[in-house]
Amino acid sequence: MCMPSASEGSPKQGGTQQRRNVNVTQLYNEYCGKCHGTSGEGGGGGTKSLLTRDKFDQKWDKPFFDAIKKGVPDMGMDPYGETLSDPEVWALVVHLRELQYKDLRAKEPNRKAGSGPHKSTHHDYRIEEVVGGGLRTPWSIDWLSDGRMLINNRSGAMNLVEKGQIVGTVEGIPVSAEQGQGGLMEVAVHPNHKSNGWIYLTYTEPASSGSGGMTKVVRGKIQGSRWTSQQTVWQSDQKYYNRAGVHFGSKIAFDGKGHIFFSVGERGSNMGAQSLETPYGKVMRLNEDGTIPNDNPYVGTNGAEKATWSYGHRNQQGLIFDSEGNLWDTEHGPRGGDELNMIQKGANYGWPLAVWSINYNDSPFRTPWATDGKTMVQPVFRWLPSIGASGLDLMDGKAFPKWRGDLFAGGLAGNNLDRFRVSKGKLVEHEEILWGMGRIRDIRTGPDGFLYVALNGPDKIIRLVPAK
Numbered sequence: 001m002c003m004p005s006a007s008e009g010s011p012k013q014g015g016t017q018q019r020r021n022v023n024v025t026q027l028y029n030e031y032c033g034k035c036h037g038t039s040g041e042g043g044g045g046g047t048k049s050l051l052t053r054d055k056f057d058q059k060w061d062k063p064f065f066d067a068i069k070k071g072v073p074d075m076g077m078d079p080y081g082e083t084l085s086d087p088e089v090w091a092l093v094v095h096l097r098e099l100q101y102k103d104l105r106a107k108e109p110n111r112k113a114g115s116g117p118h119k120s121t122h123h124d125y126r127i128e129e130v131v132g133g134g135l136r137t138p139w140s141i142d143w144l145s146d147g148r149m150l151i152n153n154r155s156g157a158m159n160l161v162e163k164g165q166i167v168g169t170v171e172g173i174p175v176s177a178e179q180g181q182g183g184l185m186e187v188a189v190h191p192n193h194k195s196n197g198w199i200y201l202t203y204t205e206p207a208s209s210g211s212g213g214m215t216k217v218v219r220g221k222i223q224g225s226r227w228t229s230q231q232t233v234w235q236s237d238q239k240y241y242n243r244a245g246v247h248f249g250s251k252i253a254f255d256g257k258g259h260i261f262f263s264v265g266e267r268g269s270n271m272g273a274q275s276l277e278t279p280y281g282k283v284m285r286l287n288e289d290g291t292i293p294n295d296n297p298y299v300g301t302n303g304a305e306k307a308t309w310s311y312g313h314r315n316q317q318g319l320i321f322d323s324e325g326n327l328w329d330t331e332h333g334p335r336g337g338d339e340l341n342m343i344q345k346g347a348n349y350g351w352p353l354a355v356w357s358i359n360y361n362d363s364p365f366r367t368p369w370a371t372d373g374k375t376m377v378q379p380v381f382r383w384l385p386s387i388g389a390s391g392l393d394l395m396d397g398k399a400f401p402k403w404r405g406d407l408f409a410g411g412l413a414g415n416n417l418d419r420f421r422v423s424k425g426k427l428v429e430h431e432e433i434l435w436g437m438g439r440i441r442d443i444r445t446g447p448d449g450f451l452y453v454a455l456n457g458p459d460k461i462i463r464l465v466p467a468k
């Protein structure tokens with residue numbers, strides 16, 4: 001790192017100007033370690049430990065940022081706002097969160113979950129295995145109105161499950177390209193399946209010529225174990241099919257008013273998420289038959305993707321309506337800054353301009369707030385460090401009455417299951433329910449009211465049941 005230390009009277013580089021080749025860990029160790037300790041344990045210069053659970057909370061993001069930027073003069077800490085750019089100051093906050101997280105995980109091994117019983121604020125629960133084998137990267141689960149469970153494996157097969165046994169695969173579903181994070185993705189059974197028979201799927205469709213693929217939405221019906229009556233609900237122009245193996249989005253939610261909402265990730269395009277012309281990084285809204293509702297926010301905008309409901313997303317792998325009718329997503333940040341967002345019509349969610357993360361290579365990236373005066377919606381909750389936010393579900397079953405109406409979010413890398421109580425778009429309560437069972441890919445309340453979780457590595461379906 002070629003950077004003068006703070007005490008040498010560094011050049012003024014406040015604001016947003018980016019230095020190249022800054023390594024956040026080195027920056028911290030050099031500037032901060034002598035007082036706060038290289039692990040944040042404190043001790044030097046009379047500092048206290050930064051490794052406390054209460055200061056891990058998101059309400060401490062801004063105070064931490066301000067302390068670094070403006071200093072804590074009466075306690076002997078100099079301001080760094082003249083020496084470091086805002087993205088560098090923010091990167092130090094992210095670094096502190098990574099140190100805190102490492103310490104918390106090491107201190108709380110009892111939160112690693114076995115079958116239980118486990119305690120949580122409102123309910124004690126046990127964990128049961130539902131489907132133990134025969135799966136290959138289960139990505140999504142749902143139930144037909146006759147009670148059979150469907151499991152979409154990203155590797156391309158849709159399993160039919162009865163009483164915990166895989167009884168077959170559905171024949172004739174579309175061929176998907178298992179391209180990096182892509183493949184066969186969401187299965188969403190229409191809420192009125194019993195009367196209309198519709199089942200919606202998302203998958204990575206191979207490009208019509210050459211290589212590459214793109215998220216596509218279809219609907220069809222299942223007769224016996226055959227996929228029939230398929231219709232295309234949404235697909236993009238072929239020019240948006242690409243070879244990137246990342247960020248397909250692909251979650252589906254129904255509003256119960258005749259619309260389907262679904263997420264399309266930014267497919268590695270970064271700024272594509274900010275362009276209204278591309279389908280990248282959007283939450284889309286269509287009539288359930290795939291036609292464009294005439295009250296979509298950008299139907300009148302020249303050149304815009306007309307299905308767009310909101311934009312500026314990265315990779316939204318959770319999408320659900322809460323019991324008040326508000327739509328929520330979870331999405332992946334890069335290194336830090338996964339988000340829980342309430343989705344509003346026409347709004348910009350900021351990727352890649354307003355970002356809570358640093359780069360994967362440990363260099364500063366941006367700040368969580370936009371620097372160009374644009375209005376970007378802030379997340380209601382952010383995970384720092386990243387959990388690899390995936391499935392999101394509304395608990396609407398009867399088995400856990402005190403969890404009813406709460407949202408449950410899962411993490412891949414984080415191995416965690418979090419519970420959120422929200423009201424009118426605001427966060428009321430957040431609790432980590434469990435971690436350590438494996439990568440959590442999908443979460444759904446079953447017809448029995450239990451909370452089902454699809455795990456990937458080990459590949460299995462488990463469920464949370466009340467502890468008697």
Ligand code: HEC
Pocket residue numbers: 028031032033034035036042044045046047048049050055063064065067068072075076077078080092093
């Ligand atoms: C000369 C010693 C010293 C240095 C160097 C220093 N700090 Fe501090 N810092 C302190 C003291 C003292 C406090 C007051 C709180 C405490 O006792 O820990 C503080 C407070 C903070 C807080 C607020 C903590 C809270 O609980 O509200 C943050 C965040 C912080 N420092 C980060 C940093 C970072 C990042 C750097 C490097 C860029 C840095 N500090 C450099 C001494 C130092």
